[in-house]
Amino acid sequence: MTLLVVAFIAGLLTILAPCVLPLLPIIVGRSVDGQDKYKPLIVSGSLAVSIVLFTLLLKASTVFINIPQSTWSYISGGIIIFFGLITVFPGVWEKNALKFKFSNKSNQILGKSAQKKGFWGDVLVGASLGPVFSSCSPTYFLILATVLPQSFAKGILYLAVYALGVSVMLLAIAFIGQKLVKKLSGFADPKGKFKKTLGIIFLVVGIAIFTGFDKKVETAILESGFYDVTGLEQRLLTTPVEDKIEVEGVMNLNKEDQMKMNKSAWYPQYEELVNPSGFVNSEPFKLADIVGKKVVLLDFWTYSCINCQRTLPYMRAWYEKYKDQGLEIVAIHTPEFAFEKLHDNVVKAAEDFGLTYPIVQDNDYATWRAYGNQFWPRKYLIDVDGYIIYDHIGEGGYAETEKSIQKALKELHDREDLSGEIDTSISKVEADTSQAGSPETYFGSARNKNLGNGISGKSGLFTYELSDSFLADKLYLGGEWLLEKEFATTKQAGDKIVFKYNADKVFIVAEADDSIELEIRRDGELVTDNAGKEIINSTVNVKDSKLYNLIDEKNGASEHVLEITVKKSGVRIYTFTFG
Template sequence: MLLIVLAYLGGALTILSPCILPVLPFVFSRASQPFMRSGLPLLAGMALTFAVVASLAAVGGGWVVAANQLGRGLALALMAAFALALLWPGLSERLTRPLVAMGSRLSDTAQTEDSPRIGSSVLLGVATGLLWAPCAGPILGLILTGAALEGANATSTLLLLAYAAGAATSMAAALLLGGKVFAALKRSLGFGEWVRRGLGAAMLAGVAAIALGLDTGVLAQLSTASTGGIEQKLVDRLKKPQAGDAMAMRGNSTMMMQGPAMAPADNGAMMAAGGAMRRAAAPTLPDEGLAPSLDGATHWLNSAPLTARDLRGKVVLVDFWTYSCINCLRTLPYVKAWAEKYRDQGLVVVGVHAPEFAFERDIGNVTKAMKDLGISYPVAVDNKYAIWRAFQNQYWPAHYFIDATGRIRHHHFGEGGYAESERVIQQLLQEAGTAQTAMGLTEVDATGVQLAASTDAMRSPETYLGYERAEHFVSTPPAVHDKATLYAGPTRPALNAWGLEGRWLVGPESATLSAPSGGIVYRFQARDLHLVLGPGADGKPVRFKVRIDGKPPGDAHGMDVAADGSGTVTSQRLYQLVRQPGDIAERTFSIEFLDPGVSAYAFTFG
């Protein structure tokens, strides 16, 4: 129930977002008509269409995206005809072409103020719903992420309906207020004709903005009233991690999904905001219920499948992770150390590898990553998210501590809290009757990507390059979905803005270079910059050059880059490209790829 309220409030905040501006003229075109017969059906059609399309997009594939793009095109044509008819009423009488006739008929019914037809209002609402592209802030990102992870279900659709209803409520208030203003103008000044023409011009401007991508590009960048911060505060105040909620997060960045990616959610998602999330340990550990079984794994690595009988009498740590997740990588030194330190005393560590990106479903990739990372404890490959759903998990990384009787006694989400977690292990081992438990706390000497983040000066969030979750994209033209396009990169990007240079194909979860050379630019502030990359489908290595403020990185190079900035993409994984020594300030990162085929998935920072 709480998440439904949160979704409704998030939708209500949409009215403050500049992304809604191109849609408002379509709504205000009904301001002078009876609300119950005109405005309300329009808003209902708009909300219902948005919920249906978003639900399908969250659980469907590329065909849904393509279908929605076609629907948007048809809706734009319909809106343009409607707007022209508002500007020139005689147009509906003179033009006889089918599309214009459709727009004219809709315009005629829309302008019949005495008895507007409910059906035409619903039709206009459906068309508006197809055009609606709200800024996907944390709340919508959580809902869409949950839909992606859980599959098609009534809960996801209900949450999307609540979000759409919230947006419709705030627009209804604006519509009612606008109706009073328009009525006053018509009574006192006789401006009815000019108001009608003004609405037509505004609608044409809205059609042009949506057709050019300004609704999700320039408007978002020029926003002075972004709702993201407000929504995140709602998430933080109203949302506590609860089993079964439809969302997923990585440990220190919100997974904002512009669609259904495996989240997150690192924003996020597939997405945890503002650093590692932890729950304070109680003097006595609570009983959080019987632990689910580990059935449903598609593969087991380093072990035969483990059952409840195999684990009976053991203390078990279940670690949800995925190998390109920076937050997971930074917790691994502790998890590996605990597995080794307490193995002979009755602790069993089980990793559950739940993939975020498609390439993380490949068993060969997971096996290689485990070998490179030195993981020797059992790992269940959860490509179908059966274990994820059984635990009703929401985060990467997530640690569940299970006692010798099979009960969950503690959990921790995200990075940090290592001392508390180790004390839980010690207590559960003592409860299990271990004769001699190693005391003291583990210290690790992490290096490379596993070194803890430097959060004091970090101001850059995880940033996805696929269109389902991309934000702050500032190349020209705006991102074109699923079609190779030539992009010009930004010359002076603002903090956390990024862009592509060269010919790229922007897909749902990555951007792929389709020409012999191209690059990416990002303005960031953090000690470390990482980028998840993969070579082309042929597996051939891709050479690259990194620059910081236009110069080779020197002593600020990451572990996957030489001091002169050179490096090579050889496999699908996270690459550390920058590690700055000394004081941290805003810098402009750029990477030039010298060979085609590379795919870029997500920036992360530390």
């Protein structure tokens, strides 16, 4: 079978692929919206042209190489949301056109485009989905990655035939839908229920594309095993072909190539480390030095984060268990506070926590931004082909994470024919499972919204007075304090802190130039039985920049009043955290 025929069939099958199914309501809805018999042709044709042009832009220009896939989703989703709003609220455009004083000509063009007979509106809807359709097919990936670089003319031909297959199937579906709508009354009313429903579908699908939720739907469809269109397409690709291109084995794909093609449709590729600030437990390296040889678990964390600390027993256990079986853990240390940027502090924290795997300092948040991360902790699992096949935010999900590691390691062993069996047991780890009802509370003016006495959000030297009653989860200060953006500094001996908490454990992030004692009271009494691990004789000595455990409730989470008295000025306090 020639690749030309396979490309056409692949285009037909793409409409049934899990990554396209969630988008069909948009194509069909726009095509049947109105009585114009050319609507399906315009929408489908625009989509086909968009696929070709989008592919050529990716191959011909370096400008688009580093643009994240999410950017195209934002653009496509935004356009679909726009048309959804116009369909649900047909008078919106006219009102805004008058309000913002658009020219009559532009108002006329855009207004018509948003309505049922708007030619350019149909073009825009079809074209907006081109980037989303891209990479839904192994054949598309093959043309993009191998045929185009070897033969531009053949690549364009195959790409055009693939796009034609997509369009033919869309046209068939759209024309059937249009015929059905014509036989039913009440569907042509621009303010009727049908149009409103159509608009709502546009909004739902647009938001799904914009937020990336459509990818979760695609993955669920694929993993359900209901059908495997991609697998059928791959079987077509492995049949003998007549076309010859000067690349060994391009057309006769082996199992490894098939797996890579399938992954490209469902998973993003890893991002390289960006502008690392330092390395702990290793010499400088790039992820490219490891990916392809090992499975990589990327862990975004920062050492004073209690949520991060509670995951570390699992990280240590997994590293010891799987490091000789092909797992490499790379911890990306992205600091929350300025003191966490210091290399020596990170080294000491690694020693204190018993971490021996590589730690990369990300002081400028460059790698954090490259991955689009917003959370501590967060884990990305990178497989042997460099795809992020698993992503977990926050604590928990340990069994699920370990099973994903085992699955990735098995693929590595099968691929590289490595000796030894993968240990498929789930690690039993003694870890902190405490629960907190109180929120993390910051002392610095940039984020001290829970300040109970005084004005939050202001920096400077302030004198605070304590009352006799305290609200839960509010920070109360007593005495003289210097508030800066990240922290608050005690200015005299006897300064106080009061906080009414509900938690198993209470922690404070603090530092001082010299060792300074803090006296800890719980419900008015010096803390003894419920003292945290850093407490000795009801006091804690603060010096190193780190997290200090003040309270450890023996009977579980409960509500109490914490009172801290500072014995000397000069303590810089960043935050309360609870467990």
